[in-house]
Amino acid sequence: MRNDFHLELRHLTKKFGETAAVDDISFDIPRGSFATLLGPSGCGKTTTLRMIAGFYDPDKGDIILGGRRINELPAHRRGTAMVFQDYALFPHMTVGENVAYGLMIRKVPKAERAARANEMLDMVALGGLGGRRPSQLSGGQRQRVALARALINQPSVLLLDEPLGALDLKLREQMQVELKAIQRQVGITFIYVTHDQGEALSMSDRIAVFNKGRIEQIASPTEVYEHPATAFVAGFVGVSNLLDGAAAAAITGIAQPFSIRPEKIVMVQPGSGVGADCLAADGTIDSVLYLGSSTRYNVALAKGGDLTVIDQNRESPAADGWRHQGNPVRLVWQRDHIQHIGSAAGGR
Amino acid sequence: MAAVSADAAPAPGVLGRFSTFLYLRPRVMLLLLLVPPLLWLGVIYLGSLFALLAQSLFHIDDFSGLVVYEPGLQTYAELFTPANIDIITRTVVMAAVVTLICGAIAFPLAYYMARYTSTHSKAIFYIAVMMPLWSNYLVRVYSWKLILAKEGVITWLFNLVGLGGVLDWILELPVIGGPSLSVSYIGTCITFVYIWLPYMVLPVEAALERVPRSFIEASADLGAHPGETFRRVILPLAIPGVAAGSIFTFSLTLGDYIIPQLVGSSRPFIGMAVYQLQGTAGNIPLAAAFTIVPMVVMGIYLTIAKRFGAFDAL
Numbered sequence: 001m002r003n004d005f006h007l008e009l010r011h012l013t014k015k016f017g018e019t020a021a022v023d024d025i026s027f028d029i030p031r032g033s034f035a036t037l038l039g040p041s042g043c044g045k046t047t048t049l050r051m052i053a054g055f056y057d058p059d060k061g062d063i064i065l066g067g068r069r070i071n072e073l074p075a076h077r078r079g080t081a082m083v084f085q086d087y088a089l090f091p092h093m094t095v096g097e098n099v100a101y102g103l104m105i106r107k108v109p110k111a112e113r114a115a116r117a118n119e120m121l122d123m124v125a126l127g128g129l130g131g132r133r134p135s136q137l138s139g140g141q142r143q144r145v146a147l148a149r150a151l152i153n154q155p156s157v158l159l160l161d162e163p164l165g166a167l168d169l170k171l172r173e174q175m176q177v178e179l180k181a182i183q184r185q186v187g188i189t190f191i192y193v194t195h196d197q198g199e200a201l202s203m204s205d206r207i208a209v210f211n212k213g214r215i216e217q218i219a220s221p222t223e224v225y226e227h228p229a230t231a232f233v234a235g236f237v238g239v240s241n242l243l244d245g246a247a248a249a250a251i252t253g254i255a256q257p258f259s260i261r262p263e264k265i266v267m268v269q270p271g272s273g274v275g276a277d278c279l280a281a282d283g284t285i286d287s288v289l290y291l292g293s294s295t296r297y298n299v300a301l302a303k304g305g306d307l308t309v310i311d312q313n314r315e316s317p318a319a320d321g322w323r324h325q326g327n328p329v330r331l332v333w334q335r336d337h338i339q340h341i342g343s344a345a346g347g348r
Numbered sequence: 349m350a351a352v353s354a355d356a357a358p359a360p361g362v363l364g365r366f367s368t369f370l371y372l373r374p375r376v377m378l379l380l381l382l383v384p385p386l387l388w389l390g391v392i393y394l395g396s397l398f399a400l401l402a403q404s405l406f407h408i409d410d411f412s413g414l415v416v417y418e419p420g421l422q423t424y425a426e427l428f429t430p431a432n433i434d435i436i437t438r439t440v441v442m443a444a445v446v447t448l449i450c451g452a453i454a455f456p457l458a459y460y461m462a463r464y465t466s467t468h469s470k471a472i473f474y475i476a477v478m479m480p481l482w483s484n485y486l487v488r489v490y491s492w493k494l495i496l497a498k499e500g501v502i503t504w505l506f507n508l509v510g511l512g513g514v515l516d517w518i519l520e521l522p523v524i525g526g527p528s529l530s531v532s533y534i535g536t537c538i539t540f541v542y543i544w545l546p547y548m549v550l551p552v553e554a555a556l557e558r559v560p561r562s563f564i565e566a567s568a569d570l571g572a573h574p575g576e577t578f579r580r581v582i583l584p585l586a587i588p589g590v591a592a593g594s595i596f597t598f599s600l601t602l603g604d605y606i607i608p609q610l611v612g613s614s615r616p617f618i619g620m621a622v623y624q625l626q627g628t629a630g631n632i633p634l635a636a637a638f639t640i641v642p643m644v645v646m647g648i649y650l651t652i653a654k655r656f657g658a659f660d661a662l
Contacts, residue, residue, distance in 0.1 A: 054568075086562055092584045102570035149570070
């Protein structure tokens, strides 16, 4: 079944000086999927991407693309294409020339070049801007030009290095939708590097969560979010709600840390009944953050630890007179919504 | 306003009130700041330039040797006598050759400095490039005179490795040769190149340094092998730096009057002609007209450079 995977990384290691930026990682990416390398800065995700692109030589391990080991191939012969964080558009060329650069290098006749560049610009909704200079475009437009330029050579893998990092929030959300649509349209494998867990969850088919040069978990977005494999993943993806062994024991009876997502918790009046398949903990509201669509409570538990609760504001929150800072509450959630973390049992 | 400041702070002094006045009227402040440099630029700098231009419109009375203060173009006509045309051609050709050689030497050096040095070794390169500028110009020119002389270290070196014949052959070349390097155009050119090289290295290095690594990576990523990346991306982006450097080397060579006087065949260059005309000959109008020549040549040079897109990537 090896051939099902488009890109395989085997024991990849890259050291800068004494420190390993990427430390013995292995994973496979299925053909045509949208894979995200997620992690904080300095976790090795960009280094991994650059090794795939051919800008860094791995110290150890293999990069296998479509069944072929490409470690020794120079960047210009790998058939991958990269969208750079700073877009790297050539300032001395027009937008059209930038997009057609890959075709020019491949000695495609001028007329065909222009036609295909225009096609690509249409696809990224920049039709008619081919004659401009990159400096005359907005950040979002430059980002699209970079995308069009990378896609024109019909690469089998598109590598994206935090391409939305420089855009503002609204534009970023819009581009997330468009990127996903373009990926579906061209049907090639996307490998996307980001430190933004929201981006990773919304676009990916698979997420590899990086930390300190290693992979903590590789899974689908739902899996990563609902069943974080490690404490790091639980904290990095989504709002951290981790109870340590002692605090967990008071609730579950087992001294093993667990995580629970804040929106899974229901906040009820103290002394309310608890269903058989549910767990409960009593505590006091420590802080209340009204966020518009939801309200975020921080509850200090009576038997140690604290939990964040995110409650959708289906009703006007003012109607609930008892949900104030300092008031005692009971937190209830379904037993199977908790995710045990650590070596004792249950870790995925 | 007084009431507000009274309880917030002690009453402002004269300077304080002046500061408030300027703060509230930014245009007045701008004017005050700009007047000195504008006076300098407008009156002293441009004024003297126009005085020069005016001088060139007068002419010398051939019999009395006195300046005739009537505007006309006689003096400019004098520029076109064969002897003066020779001076101009000689200077412009020398400036062009010096610029080309400087570019050829500076580009690889600047490229290495910009792309392959660490912070530490880059500092050493910078110092090495600029160190000559810290010593006296005349001393350096005289040093080259000694180095290039018949009894100098270059002749000695050529003879040492048994290439004395090659040097003799070079010196026997028509026009550019001469009795020894120090009294030939070759010697003048070598000295010019040495003296102006830093002015070419620094702007080219700055231009190359401004080319982000990601441009080179993007080009490679799109299928270009290193040679193509150099030709299509790095070189076009370095051209403004080369243009800036060439403006320095070209105009400095056009105007210099020391080097061709000390090292070379003692045939006059524009600078030397100006020096002699305004001094011993007392022909201020022709000296002024000669001074206009480098300006016109630079104007033409910049126009051509712009036409070829040298400043497009600025």
